[in-house]
Amino acid sequence: MGVFGVRGGARLKAQTCVLRKEGYYMKIQRIDIIGLGALGVMYADFFTGKLGKERVRVLADGERIARYRKENITFNGEVCDFNYCDAAEETEPSQLLLFTVKYGALEQAMEEVAHLVGPDTILLSALNGIRSEDDLGKKFGKEKVVHCIAQKMAAMKEGNAAFCTNPGELALGVLDGGKTENLSVVKSFFDETGFTYSCPEDMRHAMWAKLLCNVGVNQTLALYKGTYRMVQQDGEAREMMKAAMRETILVANAEGVALTEKDLEEWVIIIDGLNPDGEPSMRQDSKAGRKTEVVLFAGTICELGKKHCIPTPVNDIFMEKIC
Numbered sequence: 001m002g003v004f005g006v007r008g009g010a011r012l013k014a015q016t017c018v019l020r021k022e023g024y025y026m027k028i029q030r031i032d033i034i035g036l037g038a039l040g041v042m043y044a045d046f047f048t049g050k051l052g053k054e055r056v057r058v059l060a061d062g063e064r065i066a067r068y069r070k071e072n073i074t075f076n077g078e079v080c081d082f083n084y085c086d087a088a089e090e091t092e093p094s095q096l097l098l099f100t101v102k103y104g105a106l107e108q109a110m111e112e113v114a115h116l117v118g119p120d121t122i123l124l125s126a127l128n129g130i131r132s133e134d135d136l137g138k139k140f141g142k143e144k145v146v147h148c149i150a151q152k153m154a155a156m157k158e159g160n161a162a163f164c165t166n167p168g169e170l171a172l173g174v175l176d177g178g179k180t181e182n183l184s185v186v187k188s189f190f191d192e193t194g195f196t197y198s199c200p201e202d203m204r205h206a207m208w209a210k211l212l213c214n215v216g217v218n219q220t221l222a223l224y225k226g227t228y229r230m231v232q233q234d235g236e237a238r239e240m241m242k243a244a245m246r247e248t249i250l251v252a253n254a255e256g257v258a259l260t261e262k263d264l265e266e267w268v269i270i271i272d273g274l275n276p277d278g279e280p281s282m283r284q285d286s287k288a289g290r291k292t293e294v295v296l297f298a299g300t301i302c303e304l305g306k307k308h309c310i311p312t313p314v315n316d317i318f319m320e321k322i323c
């Protein structure tokens with residue numbers, strides 16, 4: 001199981017990473033995951049392969065778990081043997097709790113696991129956008145949150161089947177009252193398991209840069225109902241993508257984040273190198289009839305645009321046209 005490269009190679013030993021508590025260190029031995037979209041399945045598969053089933057709780061409600069067990073979740077063609085746990089029946093606090101739900105489901109997910117967030121629980125969000133960490137911090141305390149960006153992966157899910165050709169990485173950092181020692185704990189845990197991550201020098205800039213990409217390419221292809229090829233060639237869709245990204249730059253600058261045209265150009269180069277027949281997650285959601293993350297992308301830019309009196313006509317169109 002698992003598609004990630006291994007740092008140091010070995011399966012996780014009995015005790016792994018460290019968490020400072022009252023002047024001494026104790027070991028974190030378990031990760032909990034809530035949300036089985038493409039990323040949730042990918043991460044659950046990886047950590048189950050490294051740690052074994054009993055050290056990875058895949059949290060959900062009882063009805064959803066029954067469906068998972070009946071219909072089988074697969075990853076890259078193989079049936080997943082996960083440790084499904086009814087969140088309502090669990091009592092042992094989470095040590096490291098990873099949220100991989102869609103943003104529209106985050107509030108419900110937080111309620112489902114609230115009783116499992118203890119004094120020493122560390123929270124990670126692999127959600128898109130720049131809002132989820134704020135939501136987690138308001139609910140559970142900023143000090144518990146390590147900021148996170150899921151990036152560079154090529155993963156998708158159709159029905160119960162998840163696929164991944166490139167697992168990418170999680171970019172990690174601490175902002176807004178977070179604890180640097182918690183970041184160290186997560187890094188140590190990832191080093192032990194061989195999980196790929198990075199630590200950008202400017203985490204806020206990195207988060208906004210990822211939003212810049214999502215606002216442009218995800219929403220454009222959801223609106224135009226196309227693959228990456230559509231924005232890799234000159235034309236209306238490519239120009240709309242760039243215009244949406246430029247609105248994001250203006251709003252970011254007003255928020256004190258130094259996004260520039262260079263950031264846009266770097267993302268365009270990356271987008272131009274993607275598989276022309278591939279699709280971003282938002283296009284996958286719209287094809288499947290699922291609610292998209294337009295509120296997380298265009299909604300954020302339009303809201304902040306109004307705050308700073310910055311026109312956002314392209315993102316206004318996305319808000320109006322994308323469900």
